[in-house]
Amino acid sequence: xxxxxxxxAVCNMFKEEKLSKGAYFLKQNQPANKLSFxxxxxxxxxxxxxxxxxxQWISSPGYFVTEISSFMxxxxxxxxxxxxxxxxxxxxxxxxxxxxxxxxxxxxELEKLFIVKCFVILENRIYNHLSKSAEQRYQEFFNQNPSLxxxxxxxxxxxxxxxxxxxxxxxxxxxxx
Amino acid sequence: xxxxxxxxAVCNMFKEEKLSKGAYFLKQNQPANKLSFxxxxxxxxxxxxxxxxxxQWISSPGYFVTEISSFMxxxxxxxxxxxxxxxxxxxxxxxxxxxxxxxxxxxxELEKLFIVKCFVILENRIYNHLSKSAEQRYQEFFNQNPSLxxxxxxxxxxxxxxxxxxxxxxxxxxxxx
DNA sequence: GGCGGCTCTTGATATAAATCAAGAAATCAG
DNA sequence: CTGATTTCTTGATTTATATCAAGAGCCGCC
Numbered sequence: 001x002x003x004x005x006x007x008x009a010v011c012n013m014f015k016e017e018k019l020s021k022g023a024y025f026l027k028q029n030q031p032a033n034k035l036s037f038x039x040x041x042x043x044x045x046x047x048x049x050x051x052x053x054x055x056q057w058i059s060s061p062g063y064f065v066t067e068i069s070s071f072m073x074x075x076x077x078x079x080x081x082x083x084x085x086x087x088x089x090x091x092x093x094x095x096x097x098x099x100x101x102x103x104x105x106x107x108x109e110l111e112k113l114f115i116v117k118c119f120v121i122l123e124n125r126i127y128n129h130l131s132k133s134a135e136q137r138y139q140e141f142f143n144q145n146p147s148l149x150x151x152x153x154x155x156x157x158x159x160x161x162x163x164x165x166x167x168x169x170x171x172x173x174x175x176x177x
Numbered sequence: 178x179x180x181x182x183x184x185x186a187v188c189n190m191f192k193e194e195k196l197s198k199g200a201y202f203l204k205q206n207q208p209a210n211k212l213s214f215x216x217x218x219x220x221x222x223x224x225x226x227x228x229x230x231x232x233q234w235i236s237s238p239g240y241f242v243t244e245i246s247s248f249m250x251x252x253x254x255x256x257x258x259x260x261x262x263x264x265x266x267x268x269x270x271x272x273x274x275x276x277x278x279x280x281x282x283x284x285x286e287l288e289k290l291f292i293v294k295c296f297v298i299l300e301n302r303i304y305n306h307l308s309k310s311a312e313q314r315y316q317e318f319f320n321q322n323p324s325l326x327x328x329x330x331x332x333x334x335x336x337x338x339x340x341x342x343x344x345x346x347x348x349x350x351x352x353x354x
Numbered sequence: 355g356g357c358g359g360c361t362c363t364t365g366a367t368a369t370a371a372a373t374c375a376a377g378a379a380a381t382c383a384g
Numbered sequence: 385c386t387g388a389t390t391t392c393t394t395g396a397t398t399t400a401t402a403t404c405a406a407g408a409g410c411c412g413c414c
Contacts, residue, residue: 341373
């Protein structure tokens with residue numbers, strides 16, 4: 001979809017960067033000033049609100065990560081984003097990002113389609129909350145992301161699936177047998 | 178953001194259309210071949226699956242409606258979309274839609290930003306399911322959309338908030354007093 | 355290699371919400 | 385207006401999941 005030279009040019013606009021385990025990619029209430037592609041590693045997106053902590057998502061290699069609302073419209077991030085492992089990123093600042101479209105005229109269109117894909121994933125996630133039990137959500141997510149289950153603390157997966165670690169543990173036990 | 182003449186040109190590409198109450202804007206498993214702006218009226222988006230019916234969303238005036246996955250990428254619709262009232266739409270077919278960008282070069286960018294806005298709404302909706310009780314979800318939705326509560330059967334709102342009509346009714350009773 | 359802190363599991367109990375059932379209220383069609 | 389649907393409410397009961405509490409496993413660190 002991109003010409004060879006365009007691809008090269010865009011890639012060169014992203015700068016390699018590393019996060020060590022535990023480092024924050026972005027903190028809640030701060031502006032998101034960069035967009036990053038995850039080359040390797042995992043980033044957890046979460047909030048800390050009146051005592052309890054909610055994991056919203058765990059970002060994995062091959063996807064972009066940023067707080068999109070803050071990045072696109074300004075304002076500050078709704079979430080924390082923290083490296084769960086060593087993370088290799090390719091990052092671009094807002095100012096550089098705005099130049100991409102000069103290099104790749106189709107950028108907005110491609111990005112739009114990419115965001116639509118993500119949108120559809122969220123729609124399905126909501127549908128799961130409207131119609132499925134904790135056990136069904138576990139099962140479906142496990143089928144789609146089996147590898148995540150031995151890479152991160154399970155309590156985080158429990159939270160992003162909308163259940164407690166205890167419930168998660170009991171479902172897991174049932175599934176293993 | 179659009180020049181006067183562009184706005185005119187785009188508007189003319191959308192054709193006025195009416196749906197009578199109960200008519201389907203789109204049926205599940207059929208391709209979405211148009212994008213529509215809701216001028217007036219309400220459209221309910223739902224699935225009918227193994228006996229139970231899940232209302233995913235109720236689309237209201239000022240927003241666009243289509244099954245975005247099907248419209249952008251082909252394939253068939255995941256949902257039914259049915260008029261809850263008389264509905265006035267401005268609709269455009271896929272083939273005409275693809276011509277918009279010739280008239281309004283910024284179209285992809287504008288549309289991208291629009292989709293991002295919707296994306297953020299979905300993220301927040303998921304967050305509500307991860308962190309809030311039925312009562313809190315009711316309250317928040319009521320505060321944001323009070324007018325919907327006397328326009329559509331409440332059972333549909335209950336479903337899109339992820340609770341049964343009975344639970345919804347009890348919460349409602351509590352809130353009224 | 356052992357200590358301290360995370361993480362996970364397990365059991366007991368509590369609670370929110372679902373389900374079942376029936377009747378009341380509202381809406382619609384003729 | 386009147387009967388027939390549909391929608392909403394209410395109470396009784398059940399169920400899924402949360403909460404509380406304690407112990408077990410695992411892991412990094414000195």
